[in-house]
Amino acid sequence: MDVNALTLLVEIIDAGNLSEAARRLKMTRANVSYHLNQFEKSLGLQLVRRTTRRVEPTEIGLKLYEHGRAIRSSLLAAQESVSTLGESLRGRVRLSVPSGYGQLVMSAWLIAFKRNYPGIVLDVMFENRVEDLLRDEVDIAVRVMSEPPQNLVARDMGPVRWVACASSAYAARYGMPADLHALRTAPLITSAVVGRQLRLAAYLRDERHEVLLEPGVISENFLFLREAILAGLGVGLVPDYVVHDDIRRGDVVTALDPWRLSIFGTNMYMLYMPNRHHTRATAQFIEFMLDEARKAGRGLPSRA
Known part of the structure; x- marks a missing residue:
């Protein structure tokens, strides 16, 4: 042949x-x-x-x-x-990451990788479309989801914990939601998919509940959502890494902590096409990122 x-x-x-x-x-x-x-x-x-x-x-x-x-x-x-025999690693890695996770969590990892491998060009997009992999626009996508697509290779980067939260000033003035249904009437700050009704899945032991949401502030930019939460505009439903430092400082408080909440998914995955040739640069990048996730206590141990 x-x-x-x-x-x-x-x-x-x-x-x-x-x-x-x-x-x-x-x-x-x-x-x-x-x-x-x-x-x-x-x-x-x-x-x-x-x-x-x-x-x-x-x-x-x-x-x-x-x-x-x-x-x-x-x-x-x-x-x-x-x-490339005898040469330092060179090439280009085209990467798509979510805005919040990419900027708040992965930025430090990306900078560390670039310092270790200065000959590799990092081409990073901050967005949320999985379809880019299929159009050959990116080599790797990092996404929040419950189950990864079966037609892609998915490497586990760890769980994503969603929190219901608000600024301490908002909580002192208006109080925090005491139960799931209070979220129906609270001024919500969260992300959503255009044209799709937003549903919150909530788990408590073996119980599963679902609540329809009508946010007052919606954006795919989680840095903006964080600013809206800190400004006291309402109750945020965001991944914990968005407000982790604010909670630690006491600027943000949480509610409904016994519940496991989810809007778009409960895991972070690194996704890439099967059988697509990975350059040495791309292969090294994948293992570096998975190792950083593992060291941060988020992902599973790296495997070949």
């Missing part, structure tokens, strides 16, 4: 259509289409189904794609090992 043709198939399926594959490969669309047709003819099998906008792999096409990705990864790893 022609390895070059197999690699071409991988590029086409990754790109999603012939035009995008041609752009990535710096070939004409007609040339990409011709080589794909020749590969299919040599096998006597249809490998992709073409529409005006997309290509979708057939069952055999998907199997070949998986083999092709593994082969391409091995070739790229071998090539990198030869080209």
Whole structure:
């Protein structure tokens, strides 16, 4: 079997259509289409189904794609090992992290990594879209969720504890929610998904409760949410790392502490595509971050 043709198939399926594959490969669309047709003819099998906008792999096409990705990864790893022999680590790591966790927790880890590996370029985005992995925009995404997508590799970075909290001045003036249902009428400060009704899941021993929420302040930027909480605008529902230092200083107090609360998920995961070639820089970054999470008491021990 022609390895070059197999690699071409991988590029086409990754790109999603012939035009995008041609752009990535710096070939004409007609040339990409011709080589794909020749590969299919040599096998006597249809490998992709073409529409005006997309290509979708057939069952055999998907199997070949998986083999092709593994082969391409091995070739790229071998090539990198030869080209970087005796050199310090270089390359680029494209990373997407949540705004709050990324800035409040991971920033120190990212700076430490850069100091240890000055030859590696860190390209960091602060946002919350998982789809970037599928579009090849990032190598790694860090996300809060209950269950990671089955089509991605998920490395556990530890639990996320949500807290109901408010500034000490707000609590002294208005009091704190005494039960879950008090959250329905309290002025809430939290994050939400546009177009989706916000629900709080709450667990107490074997009990599970769910409360519909109507926040008064909503943002995906957890640094802004922290400022709103400190300003006394209401009761915040945020991960504990957002207000950890404020609670320790006594500027923020918590309520409903016996309950385990969750809005978007209870775990932090590092996510990346399976069978995608990891450069030495990316592989080193993954293990460094997992080790930092473990040392901080958040994640599981690193594993190869």
